[in-house]
Amino acid sequence: GAGVSQTPSNKVTEKGKYVELRCDPISGHTALYWYRQSLGQGPEFLIYFQGTGAADDSGLPNDRFFAVRPEGSVSTLKIQRTERGDSAVYLCASSSGPGSFTEAFFGQGTRLTVV
Amino acid sequence: AQTVTQSQPEMSVQEAETVTLSCTYDTSESDYYLFWYKQPPSRQMILVIRQEAYKQQNATENRFSVNFQKAAKSFSLKISDSQLGDAAMYFCAYRSAASGSRLTFGEGTQLTVNP
Numbered sequence: 001g002a003g004v005s006q007t008p009s010n011k012v013t014e015k016g017k018y019v020e021l022r023c024d025p026i027s028g029h030t031a032l033y034w035y036r037q038s039l040g041q042g043p044e045f046l047i048y049f050q051g052t053g054a055a056d057d058s059g060l061p062n063d064r065f066f067a068v069r070p071e072g073s074v075s076t077l078k079i080q081r082t083e084r085g086d087s088a089v090y091l092c093a094s095s096s097g098p099g100s101f102t103e104a105f106f107g108q109g110t111r112l113t114v115v
Numbered sequence: 116a117q118t119v120t121q122s123q124p125e126m127s128v129q130e131a132e133t134v135t136l137s138c139t140y141d142t143s144e145s146d147y148y149l150f151w152y153k154q155p156p157s158r159q160m161i162l163v164i165r166q167e168a169y170k171q172q173n174a175t176e177n178r179f180s181v182n183f184q185k186a187a188k189s190f191s192l193k194i195s196d197s198q199l200g201d202a203a204m205y206f207c208a209y210r211s212a213a214s215g216s217r218l219t220f221g222e223g224t225q226l227t228v229n230p
Binding site: 033035040041042043044045048056059089091093101103104106107108109111 | 119148157158159160161162165167206208216217218219220221222223
């Protein structure tokens with residue numbers, strides 16, 4: 001695709017439910033990042049993939065959060081037993097490589113609301 | 116750990132005037148990159164300008180320029196000839212020179228452009 005695509009755009013779920021958020025990176029981009037943006041805050045890093053493997057998952061807040069990228073393209077962020085504090089915009093970004101000056105392109109995010 | 120601070124939660128400017136957004140950061144590293152991102156209501160983060168820490172010359176991109184003061188750990192963004200379309204949330208971000216490293220964002224500055 002032309003840009004990073006995230007689905008769904010908005011998701012409302014009940015406390016305790018399981019949710020999956022999807023990210024389709026730009027074709028050919030090997031690096032993929034997930035960030036979480038709480039209301040009125042800057043994005044916070046969650047996890048970084050280089051290819052299929054999670055190169056850095058130190059930002060995941062607890063073991064309820066998990067992400068996969070099985071074929072090195074699409075990634076899914078999974079949240080178990082959702083809590084109201086998980087409500088935020090979840091942003092995905094991709095870049096053509098791991099180089100630090102390589103531009104990261106962001107999707108429009110998924111707004112998750114836990115009620 | 117690196118931190119990024121934006122001390123101006125909100126700024127406003129008259130159309131066609133110039134505005135400067137402030138950013139300071141804290142790091143013990145000598146090699147890193149700095150970025151300004153724009154986030155309109157669509158939520159998609161858009162790269163405005165970037166600076167390599169080893170370069171003394173300040174980066175410029177059309178109406179956007181930075182004032183990079185490495186010793187003071189300051190990285191301000193100047194927007195000249197402000198346009199209505201510049202209204203958005205602006206985030207300053209830091210990235211280590213280490214391969215694949217994450218972006219660390221500030222809290223953001225909401226810019227309003229008055230006609």
